[in-house]
């Protein structure tokens with residue numbers, strides 16, 4: 649069993665911990681928090697040993713009824729691999745301690761690409777990641793873009809991509825973020841950072857991205873346009889998406905045309921935390937004009953789509969599974985999901 653520590657048990661970290669615990673070949677040996685919060689009680693309920701960044705705070709945790717297993721350094725020593733899910737930029741500050749103890753480490757998309765040896769997406773570059781000491785799972789928006797672009801590129805070749813990200817203002821539990829009533833051009837400059845981030849995984853892709861932030865929390869919404877190299881049809885593209893295990897199709901029959909309805913759907917499906925781990929491509933939006941001009945809308949659940957990618961990154965870095973398709977299959981099966 650691969651011994652996994654999750655440093656930063658928050659929105660992403662708690663989902664990674666549950667996903668690790670579901671896998672047949674890995675186990676959670678500890679999670680970390682900086683202060684007592686609701687998630688600390690969840691970690692206790694799940695039976696995950698809780699470590700804390702500042703051991704001086706042990707008393708505050710124990711007064712709150714939260715047993716403390718030790719400090720973060722002790723957790724790191726016990727692990728084979730650390731998933732760093734601390735706030736953006738903190739991972740880079742934690743990297744030296746992972747290096748000190750020669751522990752493999754996985755970082756998240758809030759870190760700069762140079763935090764790790766490779767920027768990772770299971771479908772795009774799993775094999776290149778095998779055996780590496782560190783990887784960065786690219787952010788939710790980049791993960792969603794890489795999945796659809798890589799699928800199109802493999803099937804038809806991609807000349808260039810133009811994409812607009814309509815991003816959620818914050819996560820449902822982000823009570824300090826907004827906007828409340830505005831469409832914020834973010835960034836106002838073009839291109840946004842997403843295009844270059846896609847190229848950290850798919851360096852050959854000619855891509856320009858634009859982004860804004862709007863008052864929603866459930867999911868991001870992308871418009872993706874790609875010029876394809878080979879002539880194709882809408883049906884052929886739909887077949888590619890239907891056979892992809894992390895691209896889901898929001899079908900016409902569901903009458904879903906929004907992130908809110910899609911979240912209700914994942915809730916009714918019984919997904920843990922209503923998580924949509926796959927891309928949510930709107931079937932009716934998939935278009936191919938003049939044989940080579942592809943368009944679609946896709947919803948991206950920011951809290952969820954990077955989670956299976958973290959699991960595959962663990963296997964790749966540990967070198968326990970060399971076949972990407974086998975790891976992806978194992979991950980999805982253990983999470984109990986088939987793309988919608």
Ligand SMILES: NC(=O)C1=CN([C@@H]2O[C@H](COP(=O)(O)OP(=O)(O)OC[C@H]3O[C@@H](n4cnc5c(N)ncnc54)[C@H](O)[C@@H]3O)[C@@H](O)[C@H]2O)C=CC1
Pocket residue numbers: 655656657658659660661680681682683687701720733734735736737738756757758759786787788819950951954
């Ligand atoms: N929330 C989202 O929608 C997405 C976030 N990400 C990335 O995932 C990473 C984590 O983001 P979230 O989970 O949203 O953050 P979060 O704020 O929900 O959780 C971060 C956790 O790290 C803990 N923490 C803070 N400083 C720490 C330290 N020095 N040592 C140990 N633990 C510490 C906090 O207590 C908290 O539990 C960031 O890089 C972010 O950019 C990526 C995709 C989507």
Ligand SMILES: O=C(OP(=O)(O)O)[C@H](O)COP(=O)(O)O
Pocket residue numbers: 736757758787788789790815842950
């Ligand atoms: O929007 C996101 O990343 P992005 O920078 O790829 O757009 C992710 O949801 C995480 O970033 P945030 O939670 O800091 O907005």
